[in-house]
Amino acid sequence: MKRVSLKDIAKQAGVVPSTVSFVLNGKAKQMRISDELAEKIRALIEAAGYQPHHTAVSLRTGKTKILGLIVEDISNVFFASLAKSIEDAAYSLGYRIVYCSTENDPEKGKELIRMLTHQQVDGYLITPTPGMENDINNLIKNNKPVVLMDRFLPGLDVPFTLVDNYAGVKLGMEHLLGKGYKNIAFVTLDTQQIQMLQREKGYKETLKRHGIEVRNELIEKIPFKSRPEDAIKQVSEFIKSNPDIDAIFFATNYLGMYGLESIKKAGLKIPEEIGVICFDDHDIFRLFTPAITIIRQPIEEIARSAIEMLISLLENNYTVTAESHVYKKPELVIRSST
Amino acid sequence: MKRVSLKDIAKQAGVVPSTVSFVLNGKAKQMRISDELAEKIRALIEAAGYQPHHTAVSLRTGKTKILGLIVEDISNVFFASLAKSIEDAAYSLGYRIVYCSTENDPEKGKELIRMLTHQQVDGYLITPTPGMENDINNLIKNNKPVVLMDRFLPGLDVPFTLVDNYAGVKLGMEHLLGKGYKNIAFVTLDTQQIQMLQREKGYKETLKRHGIEVRNELIEKIPFKSRPEDAIKQVSEFIKSNPDIDAIFFATNYLGMYGLESIKKAGLKIPEEIGVICFDDHDIFRLFTPAITIIRQPIEEIARSAIEMLISLLENNYTVTAESHVYKKPELVIRSST
DNA sequence: CTGAAAGCGCTTACAG
DNA sequence: CTGAAAGCGCTTACAG
Known part of the structure; x- marks a missing residue:
């Protein structure tokens, strides 16, 4: 059974292939x-289950309809679900995704861009790592459409979509303050990544706005690539040496995971003895406690927005404007304790 | 800057494109x-950084050099690292991978096969779910190369590569018995998947071989899609109602994760009060205890073997023989407790 | 060894 | 609206 070609459809319809192509x-x-003829051709296409030969179209048009997705770490649940949403959104718009992780290594990022370019992707979706500025600039210079996600690189005029990190932490902090917690700690990563800085800013400014003094000893920074044991130890000691802490805001899901273990070690009850909020969810939380509140990123929305911008860039000569910087609203999710 | 084509190279070398193509x-x-001419052409190719235009080659040869990978669940660490290894192995042999998960749903599996077929993949790597027999048979009938991984479907004569599940459990059981544990429990999934049945067989037969009676009350089966809370509860109750258990073999890493939480709840010390072995590792284990022994699958070997079989099928008219059923030796990994 | 040519399945500019 | 044709970048059978 040979696959049907556009030519076959043309023959059936009694027209020349160009006509079918135009209808298609x-x-x-x-x-x-004429509408009549077009309708007839469409019916034949439908009946034959004809699908254009992707490779032939690519060769002719020079477009692969493949987008390259570079995430920081595909084994991280957040990026995995982002990738999944991106894939679904792209697929529904007729694009495919090739993806790969930088593992936070700019060298690897450079290599991946080269690989994707060789695979002739039409455009790039990137969660950039500091150090990728030049590579991304090169893409732009070569007129390759790029959209950043999850974070951006200050100084690069590239469209991006990400969650409003500042607003997310503010939302969480106000929830904790509303519950009556007074000495709220903030556990974050020791990194200059923009999204983490914005989260820290959210913590500090919400306190200030409520007339509460920011105590630097209540902000704990965990080295970026700590081993789990070390991170747990550090958070444990942090909790121990600040016994007045009555709530903790964890700035990432991995920090939350380590933090929950530390809290368990300390024998503290959530939420009676200590309130917990975490930015981003993790399956594992349910192993520890039902009583953790999550700041949830609207991942599907972020994915869809990023894909739509990229495709606009590709198909409509959309140009970068102020509207190319999209912030999506995070959500506060209170887990029921049943 | 236009990309260099085969034609350009031919012009530079003063030969006709065919000649370059043959050398390539x-x-x-x-x-x-002549060796001399071939060498000259190779040098020009190198110097120009010429890369054949993938799309054009595909269109001409009818081969996409893309393999479809269908795993059960890409968010599971085991499948994620399998996918990564597969991708690396394939890439080094000049193939690309498109992958997707069935989420253990045969309907979804059918849909994915259709999708991959439409994307014109050259061959399929599948971790089959019961219920996919027909779809896989269809592929075979249409002369599409298929290699199964991680498990096989009894009755389907298809090449596969997987770990020797029986030998893995035997290895672990003998380790536990050697340490002097007497009442070893086996926690597994309530499923008919072949790899799980083989693991159970490994448990039972090793006991028998050592003259120990198999006590069915020491085999606990967790429903396939339990929520974490429920699984933890079930394992906890299992431990409580069998106080003579002095060691547990968890048949999967997820079961191990739930099991460790249950053991912690029960307040049992590992390995003094209870020995633990788990089939497959999980990052999270380190949060609970360093003292867990792992039966490790040689994932890179499995990946490489599967890819090589598939490519042989594709390129060398390799046919299915007894040697198409490959079992790889698992490894016992004892975590140091420091 | 070389050359000329066909063709993979499309899209699109051109002439009518 | 229709037809004839070129061409995307390759590979390969054919004739010399």
Whole structure:
């Protein structure tokens, strides 16, 4: 059983292949093909289950309809679900995704960009790591469409979509303050990544706005690539040496995971003895406690927005404007304790 | 900057494109092209950084050099690292991978096969779910190369590579028995998947071989899609109602994760009060205890073997023989407790 | 060894 | 609206 080609459809319809092609590509009107004929051709296409030969189209048009997705670490649940959402959104718009992780290594990032370029992707979706500025600039210079996600690189005029990190922490902090917690600690990563800085800013400014003094000893920074044991130890000691802490805001899901273990070690009850909020969820939380409140990123929305911007860039000569910087609203999720 | 084509190289070398193509495809000898000329052409290719246009090659040869990988659940660490290894192995042999998960749903599996077929993959790597027999048979009938991984479907004569599940559990059981544990429990999934049945068989037969009676009350089966809370509860109750248990073999890493939480709840010390072995590792284990012994699958070996079989099928008219059923030796990893 | 040519399955500019 | 044709970048059978 040979696959049907556009030529076969043309023969069946008694027209020349060009006509079928025009109908297929929505240029029927433009080419003044009668509605009647167009409808007949569409029916034949449908009946035959004809699908254009992707490779042939690519060769002819120079477009692969493949987008490259570079995330920081695909084994991290957050990036995994982001990748999944991106894939679904892209697929529904007729694009495919090739993806790979930088493992936070700019060298690897450079290599991946080269690989994707060789695979002739039409555009790039990137969660950038500091150090990738030049590579991303190169793409832009070569007129390759790029959209950043999850974070951006200050100084690069590239479209991006990410959660409003500042607003997310503010939302969580106000929830904790509303519950009556007074000495709220903030556990974050020791990194200059923009999204982490914005989260820290959210913590500090919400306190200030409520007339509460920011105590630097209540902000604990965990080295970026700590081993779990070390991170747990550090958080444990932090909790022990600040016995007046009555709530903790964990700035990432991995920190939350380590933090929950530390809290368990300390024998503290959540939420009676210590309130906990975490930015991003993790399956594992349910192993520890039902009583953790989550700041949830609208991952599907972020994915869809990023994909739509990229495709606009690709298809509509959309240009970068102030509207190319999209912040999505995070959500506060209170886990029921049943 | 336009990309260089085969034609450009031919012009530079003062030969006709065919000649370059022959050199490129290792047919220089066969076409009696002098070593000298071939070398000159190779040098030009190198110097120009020429890369064949993948799309054009595909269109001409009808081969995409893309393999479809269908795993059960890409968010599971085991499948994620399998996918990564597969990707690396394939890439080094000049193939790319498109992957997707069935989420253990045969309907989804069918849909994915259709999708991959439409994307014109050259071959399929599948971790089959019961219920996919027909779809896989269809592929075979249509002469599509298929290699199964991680498990196989009894009754389907398809090549596969997987770990020797029976030997893995035997290895672990003998380790526990050697340490002097007497009442070893086995916690597994309530499923008919072949790899799980083989693990159970490994448990039972090792006991028998050592003259120890198999006590069915020491085998606990957790429903396939339990929520973490429920699984933890079930294991906890199992431990409580069998106080003579002095060691537990967890048949999967997820079971181990739930099990460790249950053991912690029960206040039992590992390994003094209870020995623990788990089939497959999980990052999270380190949060609970360093003293867990792992039966490790040689994932890279499995990946490489599967890829090589598939490519042989594709390129060398390799046919299915007894040697197409490959079992890889698992490894016992004892975590140091420091 | 070389050359000329066909063709993979499409899209699109051109002439009518 | 229709037809004839070129061409995307390759590979390969054919004739010399």
